[in-house]
Amino acid sequence: MPKVTVDGQEIEVPAGATVLQACELAGKEIPRFCYHERLSIAGNCRMCLVEVSPGPPKPQASCALPAGEGQVIRTDSEMVKKAREGVMEFLLINHPLDCPICDQGGECDLQDQAVAYGRGGSRYHEHKRAVTEKNMGPLIKTTMTRCIHCTRCVRFSEEVAGVDEIGALYRGESMQITTYLEQAAKHEMSANVIDLCPVGALTSAPYAFEARPWELKKTLSIDVSDAIGANIRIDSRGREVLRALPRVNDDVNEEWISDKARFQVDGLTRRRLDKVFVRKNGKLAESSWEEAFKKIAAAKPGNSIAAVAGDMVDCETMFAAKKLLGALGSTLLEGRQTGLTYDVSNLAAVNFNTTLAGIETADAILVVGSHVRWEAPLLNTRLRKAAKAGAKIFLIGPEWETTYPATFLGSDVGLLHKLPKEAADALKGAERPAIVVGGAALGKGALHPALALAEKYKLVKDGWNGFNSLHFSAARMGGLMLGFAQAGGMADLIAAKPKVALFLGADEADFSQFGDSLKVYIGHHGDKGAHAADIILPGAAYTEKDGTFVNTEGRVQYAEKAVFAPGDAREDWTILRALADALGVDVGFDTFDQLQAAMIAEVPALGEEGLADYGALPAADKGAKAEGEIAYPIKDFYLTNPIARASTVMQQCSAELLGQGELAEAAE
């Protein structure tokens, strides 16, 4: 623990800290462009110069200099001021003065630091360098003349994403950042370089020229595009959500989000259900709330009513539906729309027990039936970190392109019963072994065979629980906590032949099985569910209501309402509350606060932000057999939910990056 003096203030810094970190600990702001906490140190922008003694009598790059015992650091001397001004002047030599037409304006590191640390004017009269724009795919807009060569984007794609595709060609003043032959950046995390870019060289293509940061209302929210529950910030203006940005949460998403979480938001204004629809003579026709409710009441469901929760609904909506069905005397609740039937008697068995941050420290990982890159891109970056730290990773399932060294053992889930020797040895010899069971494996009955492996290889020990189920849907853990699961899954609902079936934003279910039921769709997008419905009640999307979400590791998180739902659409719980009146039952709440209080009273864990405690793992059912070829449920990463399917950006990504569907030709 070296002691250093920063501007006359003596502080103790952790061993291995850099001078820059020491200055930050002392509360001093050090300007920087290339240095980033989550990337390796490059030391090429020279903006972080400070004066350090003992040492050569010149400014030193603090980001790359280790803090040592007895160092005297000055960040406020004349030398430092002049050094910063000099570096800034050089950086601005080739940087265009196009801030008024630059999308980074207002949230630009270069702009801010030029004001704070730069000279008032330029002494440069020669020609400025110009660089051709580079194609980096449909998400990243490039204006490479603005690039200051910090190489954050290069380091991100190499170190975090694990897909080496951005590089710096040529040298010196001619240096250019580009992808090989200007191919599109093809991975699920590519757009994070937009946040990393300290200038306006890489900006968001869909958000180009949409808004200035100071016009936007910022709302804290939770991403629902997968079950990771990434912490996001929704930026909105008026009634429109303009963009989603990651928030820092080291336990969940660090500071990254997937491209889908970031760019599906334009789908929130397209294909929206903003009116009540009722099917008349086989055709959906615009209608009114009264008529729709009357029609549902006329079906006289009694206790013959079922509710299916979709992938993106919040706990409050599910709880309101549960209360409504309970008041009618039904418990036909299900959230696993596609028909999964795994055992949910103990939620610890279907939880990501290691936690997302914890999996980084595992030293042997067996992934069964999960295309992690598509089902949970943020978990994939954690697995990459584990692999970089030396973890051996094995996968059972059809091969996909991993971003780390990994061994595919085969695609038959039956391998769980006769694990190949190399994987068995790795798990046996590991100090922190982990198993990740994906949705595709859960569908093949892999839960109990995997639990048996957990017992065999002692996955649970002091301070370590290596057994994980990885879900794909944001509503899954919350739904399971609220009892949205039947022993036989969807088949139980179908067998009960309910008179009325409520679909809460459920678009992946097999609607043909509910032939005689009155199908009521409560949701926000005109997708598969709305097409099959008899009555459509327009609801609110995740940005349009307060809600509780539980991610795949059982972390309870709250999202806030950013904008109002369009047209006649209402927050889902109010629809269910009104439906209770129409059906003449009492659900026991009239306001959102009462609803939330009732929910927390029933499931106390939902009232506390953070990891829910599900207790110990259940004993494995030794007789359970898993068999069959694993087939991943996701066929197209960019189009997994109704919002993404409505988004033109996601459709474009699907066409250009995955080559699915027709590629729209530019009009020439």
Add this chain to the structure above:
Amino acid sequence: MADRHLAPDTPELRARWGAFEFSPEWKAKADKAIAKYPEGRQKSAVMALLDFAQRQVGEETETQGWLPLPVMEYIARYLDMPVIRVVEVASFYFMYNLVPVGKFHVQVCGTTPCMLRGSDDIIAACKKRGMKMGHTTDDGMWTLTEVECMGNCATAPMVQINDGNYEDLTVERLDAVLDALAKGDTPKEGTQEPGRHTSEPSGGPSTLKEMVDANHDYRSEW
């Protein structure tokens, strides 16, 4: 500084170089270069391999050689590394040619010491012979580029032609060298100053004079 750019990725380029592979001789050298590095660090040999590939291309095209994109992709596969990393290295160092060059690649040093000793005249002389900066002559014989310091400042000005340095140049001496090359002769490399051996001070030694003939112990004089 020469304007560098990658040769465009055309179907013709793919057709000509798509099947590039090391010949047995160069492959042996490449594998020897890779073996110098510890297991898992094979990509450290990228610079050597790029050089070997450029020389093999040179042999095939009877020029100094260059690095077409499919060849860089081959090196990336050979070393199991991302192709963008190979292109980064190849585009950084001026010794790797990114576009085809002529039989003789005349690289004139234009950095300060050479410039003070008359490199502008050397460049003018090259241009007078029909060469154009950054281009190859129509007969495919000469490519002219200006390069940064080659470390021959004591014998400036200098040009490097393919692997040979020609130093202490004047316009006449350069013409003599180029004429000899054009004829197919092998002119003397190194300094062109009569009586000068390498980069020793011209006009005889100015220090350590006693060392010229025999070893001399200076310690008593300190």
